[in-house]
Structure formats: structure tokens, C-alpha cells
Amino acid sequence: MPDTNAEVSVQQIGEDRIRVRVGDREFEADAYCPHRKGHLAHGYVNAARLRIACPLHHSSFSLETGEALTGPTGTPLCVREIVREITEAAPDPVG
Numbered sequence: 001m002p003d004t005n006a007e008v009s010v011q012q013i014g015e016d017r018i019r020v021r022v023g024d025r026e027f028e029a030d031a032y033c034p035h036r037k038g039h040l041a042h043g044y045v046n047a048a049r050l051r052i053a054c055p056l057h058h059s060s061f062s063l064e065t066g067e068a069l070t071g072p073t074g075t076p077l078c079v080r081e082i083v084r085e086i087t088e089a090a091p092d093p094v095g
């Protein structure tokens with residue numbers, strides 16, 4: 001079930017990529033909208049639907065697939081989910 005109260009942050013990473021955090025999930029995406037280069041670091045993130053909307057003409061994109069879902073462009077974003085492995089602590093050799 002989507003977490004509508006998930007903490008959201010968007011951060012520019014490098015020249016043309018952004019990192020979007022939604023709760024405990026993290027995505028990397030193009031920083032500029034494929035329509036007319038709206039800066040997605042200033043976009044609106046819908047935490048419940050895992051979407052980001054362009055601040056210029058409001059195209060929205062899936063953070064999971066990059067698919068353009070609404071708005072004037074049908075061109076997808078390049079996105080990927082960043083998966084961090086949780087490693088178990090090594091057993092205590094003394095214990």
C-alpha cells in the first residue's frame with residue numbers, strides 16, 4: 001500500500017541527473033523534462049503514486065518505469081531504482 005505520508009526529497013546529482021527519495025525508496029532520473037527541459041529538481045513528487053511532475057507544463061512520469069503518464073509529452077524519462085543491499089552483521093568471533 002502506498003505511503004502517502006512518506007518523506008520526499010529531490011536532489012540534483014551531477015549535471016543532468018536527480019535523486020528522488022520517497023520514504024525508503026530511492027530513484028535516479030533525468031534532471032530535465034523531455035518536453036521542453038523543465039527542471040525536474042523543482043518538480044512535484046506524488047509519494048502515493050511514485051510520480052514526478054514537471055514544474056513547467058505538468059507532464060508526470062512514473063518514478064518506477066519512467067513512463068510519461070500525463071501532459072504534453074509522451075517521451076519517457078530515463079529512471080532507475082537504486083537498490084541498497086542490507087548485509088547482516090558478521091557473527092562476533094569472540095562470542
Ligand code: FES
Nearest residue numbers: 033036038054057
Ligand atoms: S517542460 Fe516539462 S512538461 Fe513541458
